[in-house]
Amino acid sequence: MAQRVRGVIAPGKNEPVRVETIIVPDPGPGEAVVKIQACGVCHTDLHYKQGGINDDFPFLLGHEAAGVVESVGEGVTEVAPGDFVVLNWRAVCGQCRACLRGRPQYCFNTHNAKQKMTLEDGTELSPALGIGAFAEKTLVAAGQCTKVDPAAKPEVAGLLGCGVMAGIGAAINTGGVTRGDSVAVIGCGGVGDAAIMGSRLAGARKIIAVDIDPRKLAKAVELGATHTVNSRETDAVEAIRELTEGNGADVVIEAVGRPETYEQAFYARDLAGTVVLVGVPTPDMKIELPLQEVFGRGGSLKSSWYGDCLPSRDFPMLVDLHLQGRLALDAFVSETISLDDIEAAFEKMHHGEVLRSVVIL
CATH class of the missing domain: 3.40.50.720 (NAD(P)-binding Rossmann-like Domain)
Incomplete structure (x- = not known):
């Protein structure tokens, strides 16, 4: 059954963001619903809000995220409910010319969830970088979920999903x-x-x-x-x-x-x-x-592009290095905030006052 959750949308170019009720469908084949625990506020989210990426408003913002897999669709084997994961932009296909040459980090046919999350009135949302994680839960392709050691704090692990990995x-x-x-x-x-x-x-x-x-x-x-x-x-x-x-x-x-x-x-x-x-x-x-x-x-x-990373290889390695005390990822977290504080976080970012604001859910 579809779920109603709180999420942050950018309704139009340069308009203030709003917290709205988001409809998250049950995962279809190859998809997963993830309960978001933390999500960083990245410049890319601000670019979406300003219309600098494209004009497919309204956007469901947020993409530097970590959380727990809640449910998976048919055919999903790489993750299971209860897994602690960092979300990545795109699931690799495994079949394109880059993947077949053993270079999946350059996959030319990556994909996101096929179903759309919506507002209550049925308006389809464009999830930022195919993720949309300024929300209590989000729908992604299962291949966008990378399992990492759950000993890492979500507000730290999630930052690997974009800027820190880049x-x-x-x-x-x-x-x-x-x-x-x-x-x-x-x-x-x-x-x-x-x-x-x-x-x-x-x-x-x-x-x-x-x-x-x-x-x-x-x-x-x-x-x-x-x-x-x-x-x-x-x-x-x-x-x-x-x-x-x-x-x-x-x-x-x-x-x-x-x-x-x-x-x-x-x-x-x-x-x-x-x-x-x-x-x-x-x-x-x-x-x-x-x-x-x-x-x-x-x-x-x-x-x-994205640090030429392969999430399945790089995310677990960097989390392990962090847990060993060799990679001080916590140093990037300037403040933790709620979903209601994101507009203010964009302003702080614009003035260079923070390295990363991180939303805790």
Whole structure:
């Protein structure tokens, strides 16, 4: 029988969010209903609210979530009721050309739940990133549920579902940061700080945090940065070169998503170094670089989508590292709030006052 739960919707472009009654159907074949325990407030949710993703309003917001599987549909074998899970954006198909080549993290045919959650009047909702977890319960494809150790606190584990995984993965999976590398991270919000933490975990010898906000630079040092550069006051490229014996960093991670900062990343890397773009640009942005410089510097220019992660591999591993005391995921939780506080959380995010607000249900 369908269930009525409380959830947060974005009714229209730039309109305040509202707490509404959401109708969650019973899971169909390949689907699961998850009782949400915690969900982080991510910039992507704000982009949905502002109409920056698409105009399929109303949206059911929320996607950085952890909870317990309540029920599953026909044919589901990967999870069962009672499992503690972190939700991911998309279930992999296992049959596309990427999956068949053993690269399921690049699956070209990922999917979400087929059924729609609705408002009481029958209006269909578009769940953010196919999840919609600012709700007491949500419906997802079973493959979007990744079992992890239930000893982890939900407010911490859920952050792996988006920003923290994107940043750690940008460093380790996409950038290939390894022992002895020098790394520069441009943009020290949640994703950039996670890239710093991932670089430290991978054994980087020098981690340079770049931002225009002294508060964010101070937090970056807490999470593992060895040096900081305030790019409002200093030329970031020259500062990174000076800190790397004049060479540039082995890996530069751009976590802003703007042409100016991408250009800084391009010129701040060493010869044969790697640039990783994990910041999300808008459709109108363009970049112009001298092709001779692209050729002459060698190395790699990469984009990191979701940290090139494979949730079934990466989420349990990172939770285990956290429980071992080797990955301080709690450092990302600035405050815990209720469903009714999300509009205020967006405002704090806009002003750079929090790293992550996390909704507790």
